[in-house]
Amino acid sequence: MALKEKIKERHSSRETHVQIKSVSATVNVEENLCSEFCFPLIYRNEEYFALACSIYDAFVEKLNINGQLTERMIREVVVKHISEFTLPKPALKTEIADFVIDNLLNYGPISTIMRLAGQGLNDILVNTKDYIDVIYNGQTIATPFRFRNEEDLRRFINRMLMASNRKIDESHPIASAKLPDGSRIEIQIPPVSANLDSDGNPGSYVTVRKFREIPLLFETLIDSNMIDLKMAYFLIKAIRGKLNIVVSGGTSSGKTTFLNAITRFIDEGDQLLTIEDTKEMKPQMPCHSIRSFEARPPNEEGAGAITIENLLRTALRSSPRRIIVGECRGPEIVTMLNAMNTGHPGSMTTIHADDTKEAIVRIENMFLEARPTANMTFVRSQIISAVDLIIQIVRFPDGTRRIVKISEPEKRIEENGVVSMLDLFEFQRSVNSDNPMDSSGNFKAISGSSRATLKMMQNGVTMESRIFDNDFVVSKEMITNELKEFHPKRMCGWKENYMTEIIQASYISSKSILERWPNLK
Incomplete structure (x- = not known):
C-alpha cells in the first residue's frame, strides 16, 4: 500500500490527544523484565506508553506528505521529531521510533512482536484491544502489548486483510488471510466476538500463525x-x-x-x-x-x-x-x-x-x-x-x-x-x-x-x-x-x-x- 494511503486511513480513527508531559526519570521500571524475549519499556509502563502515544499523535498532526516516502525517510524524520522531546531514558528514543513506524506503516504491536520475537515465535493471540499473548517456542506467554483502542485494532485488521484483498465487517465478521511474509491470520469481530474490552465494548480477536523462515533441521x-x-x-x-x-x-x-x-x-x-x-x-x-x-x-x-x-x-x-x-x-x-x-x-x-x-x-x-x-x-x-x-x-x-x-x-x-x-x-x-x-x-x-x-x-x-x-x-x-x-x-x-x-x-x-x-x- 502507498505510504500516503496508509497514513490517510489513520486519521479517521485516531484517539483524542494525550497531553505531552515530562515523565519523571524515577519511575520504577524493571529494566530486565524479560521472558523469552524482552518487552519494550513503553509497553511495561503506563506513563511511557502515554508519552509514546503523544509523540505519535503530534508527529501525525505535523506530517506533510509530498510524493512517495520510504520507511527509511520516515524514520529519519521520526527520529528528528522525537529529539524535540525530553525523554526520561535514552532507550526510549529507539522504542518510540519503532512505535511510530509500526503504527504508521505496519500492524502496530503485532509488527513489534514479530520483529522482536524472531524465529521462536509460533502464534500471536489478540483478545480484544487489551490483551496480546504469544506462543513462543511452544509456550504461551502473557505480554504487556496492547492496542490504544478498538478503532486502532480495527485499522490494523483492515490493513492486514488488504494484503490478501479481503474485507471484514459486521455482516461478514469472520475472515482468514495471509500476510506478505506468509503468516496466516484468523480474525473475528463483533458480533461473533463477544468478549468486552476494558471500555465495556465488544472487542475483536486476531490470531497470527507465524511460520519459520529458517528451516528446522x-x-x-x-x-x-x-x-x-x-x-x-x-x-x-x-x-x-x-x-x-x-x-x-x-x-x-x-x-x-x-x-x-x-x-x-x-x-x-x-x-x-x-x-x-x-x-x-x-x-x-x-x-x-x-x-x-x-x-x-x-x-x-x-x-x-x-x-x-x-x-x-x-x-x-x-x-x-x-x-x-x-x-x-x-x-x-x-x-x-x-x-x-x-x-x-x-x-x-x-x-x-x-x-x-x-x-x-x-x-x-x-x-x-x-x-x-x-x-x-x-x-x-x-x-x-x-x-x-x-x-x-x-x-x-x-x-x-x-x-x-x-x-x-x-x-x-x-x-x-x-x-x-x-x-x-x-x-x-x-x-x-x-x-x-x-x-x-x-x-x-x-x-x-x-x-x-x-x-x-x-x-x-x-x-x-x-x-x-x-x-x-x-x-x-x-x-x-x-x-x-x-x-x-x-x-x-x-x-x-x-x-x-x-x-x-x-x-x-x-x-x-x-x-x-x-x-x-
Missing part, C-alpha cells in the same frame, strides 16, 4: 529430544524406502515442522507435489523437484473456491511421484488414500488426532462423511493397504514436542471392529509427582515390523535388522552416515545466512551444531 529434532537416534534412523529409512505416512497430533504440536524436516530424505528424482489449504510447507529439496499448490477460499460472493480435493484430483493428472497434503480434514482423504494405493508410494499427510488408533478412526469418519454409503469393511481395507505408518506427535505442557508413538496398521481387524495397530516405537513419559510439567522419559522400541521392512526392501532400501532390539544401540556415526548425501543447502530457497542463524541458535554445552553434526560442514 532433522539434526535439531534429535538435539531437542523430539526423537532419539534409533527412531531417527528408522525414519530416515522409512522416507527413503517410500513408506506412506500419516502424521497425527494436536494443534501446534509440530506436525508441519516435522513433515518439512523429513522431506529432506526424499530423492530429488522423485517429483514432489504439495497441496495445502494455506501454504506452510517448505520442503527441504531442490526447487526443480517441487511443485506446490494452495487452495483458494471463495470470494465475497461465495464463488471461485478451489478446494484441496479439487487440487488433489488435478494434481494426480500431473504424474507426481510423491504427494504431500498438508492436512486432511474432509473429503480429500478419499482421493489421498486412493493416491497412496495407486502408484504414489512415499506420500504423506497430517491429521488432527490424539493417538495413532484415534487417527485411524478419524480417517474412517472423514471417509464416511465423504462417502456415506461406503461399506465399512471396504473403508478399512483401503486404509490398511494405503497407510504404512502413523506417527504421533505430542506437545507437552512445558512446550516440549516429542514423537510419542510410531505405529503400523496391521492387515487385520480386531474383535471390536477396529483396525489392529502394531506399535513399533514409543516414548514412555516418566511420572514426576513433584513436577507434573516434567516431560522427561525414555524412547523404546516395542515391536519389529516385517511390513515396513519389506516395503523398504522392495524400494531398494535396507535397514539394520537389529533396529527393534532394545539392546542394540544406534550410534551417532550411523546417523551422520545416512545424512551425508542430504545436506540442507540443497533445499529450495536456502540462504547463506541460514546456517549462521542455525549455529547461533543451537549451542548446547558450548558446542555448536557443526561440532555435534560434522555432516553439516
